[in-house]
Structure formats: structure tokens, C-alpha cells
Amino acid sequence: MKRYLKQLGVLFLLFACIGLVACGEDEGPGGDSNGNSYSHNPGRNCIECHGNLKYAGTVYTDISGGSTIAGEIIVITETDGSVRRIESDGSGNFYTSNGNPGGGYTVTVEGNTVGMVASATNGGCSAGGCHDGSSTARVYVN
Ligand code: HEC
Numbered sequence: 001m002k003r004y005l006k007q008l009g010v011l012f013l014l015f016a017c018i019g020l021v022a023c024g025e026d027e028g029p030g031g032d033s034n035g036n037s038y039s040h041n042p043g044r045n046c047i048e049c050h051g052n053l054k055y056a057g058t059v060y061t062d063i064s065g066g067s068t069i070a071g072e073i074i075v076i077t078e079t080d081g082s083v084r085r086i087e088s089d090g091s092g093n094f095y096t097s098n099g100n101p102g103g104g105y106t107v108t109v110e111g112n113t114v115g116m117v118a119s120a121t122n123g124g125c126s127a128g129g130c131h132d133g134s135s136t137a138r139v140y141v142n
């Protein structure tokens with residue numbers, strides 16, 4: 001009986017470890033960014049590593065991608081009319097784990113609204129071919 005319990009314990013530990021590893025994959029920031037915290041990798045596609053984020057990017061001072069800006073409000077209007085207001089953090093990055101990015105959402109930064117092309121089916125703003133500063137301008141304030 002004792003031996004049986006010990007085996008059960010080992011089995012439990014094994015599953016606990018597998019569970020932790022599995023959860024680790026999508027770990028990262030949750031909720032919305034705000035001006036009181038800092039993050040990393042400005043200009044990179046956050047969603048590439050943080051699969052739990054729905055929209056994420058970096059906001060810059062100008063179209064050529066000068067420096068990043070903290071405390072900027074990014075307003076996203078989804079196709080069903082839901083509006084999300086996300087504040088860029090101390091590193092100029094903004095992110096949220098909420099929302100439903102689909103073709104045609106719009107983004108407003110300081111009164112400037114940009115409509116996404118219909119093929120924008122995710123919210124990784126800095127993804128290659130999106131607002132990466134080469135094919136399309138960075139997200140910026142002017
Ligand atoms: C190359 C992979 C990679 C990229 C790209 C990346 N991150 Fe991370 N990030 C990580 C790892 C690894 C950690 C530390 C472990 C964790 O908390 O997930 C982390 C941690 C964080 C944390 C702290 C999470 C916490 O709960 O304390 C924040 C906030 C964050 N990242 C935001 C961002 C933002 C915003 C971007 C895009 C501008 C981004 N990351 C891009 C890999 C990445």
C-alpha cells in the first residue's frame with residue numbers, strides 16, 4: 001500500500017512538471033500595458049513570443065522611428081464596434097491580452113486614424129511586412 005502511494009506521488013510530480021512546461025510556452029504579460037511599467041524588445045513583434053497577446057506594438061515619436069514614447073494612448077476599434085484604449089508603457093510598448101483582431105480594425109493615435117488592410121488578421125503591429133519601418137511606417141505620433 002505504501003509503495004503504491006509513493007508511485008502515485010511520483011506520477012503526480014511528473015504531471016505537475018509537464019503542466020508547468022506546457023504553460024510556460026505562452027507565458028508573459030497579461031491584461032493591458034500602462035505607463036507605470038516597463039518592458040523590453042521595442043520594435044519587435046511581441047506576439048511572436050507572447051502568444052497570449054492580442055494586440056502589441058511600439059509607438060514612436062515620428063514616422064522615421066525616432067524614439068519611443070511612454071504614456072501614449074492607442075485606441076483600437078474592432079469591426080464589431082468594441083473600443084480598446086491601451087496606454088504605452090515606460091518603454092513605448094503597448095499590449096493587451098484582450099480583444100479579437102480581425103480584418104479591418106482601425107487604430108487611432110493622437111487623433112490620427114489608420115484603417116488596417118482587410119488581411120490584417122492579427123494584432124502584431126511590428127510583425128515583418130507590417131509596421132516594421134521598412135515596408136510600412138512604424139506606429140508613430142506626429
Ligand atoms: C524573442 C522573444 C520575445 C519577444 C520578441 C518579446 N518578448 Fe517579452 N518576454 C520574453 C520572455 C522570455 C520573457 C520572460 C518570461 C515571461 O515572463 O514570459 C518576457 C517578459 C515580458 C514581460 C514581463 C512579463 C511578466 O509577467 O512579468 C513583458 C511586460 C513583456 N515581455 C512584454 C513584451 C513586449 C511588449 C514585447 C514587444 C515589444 C515583447 N515582450 C517581445 C520574450 C520575448
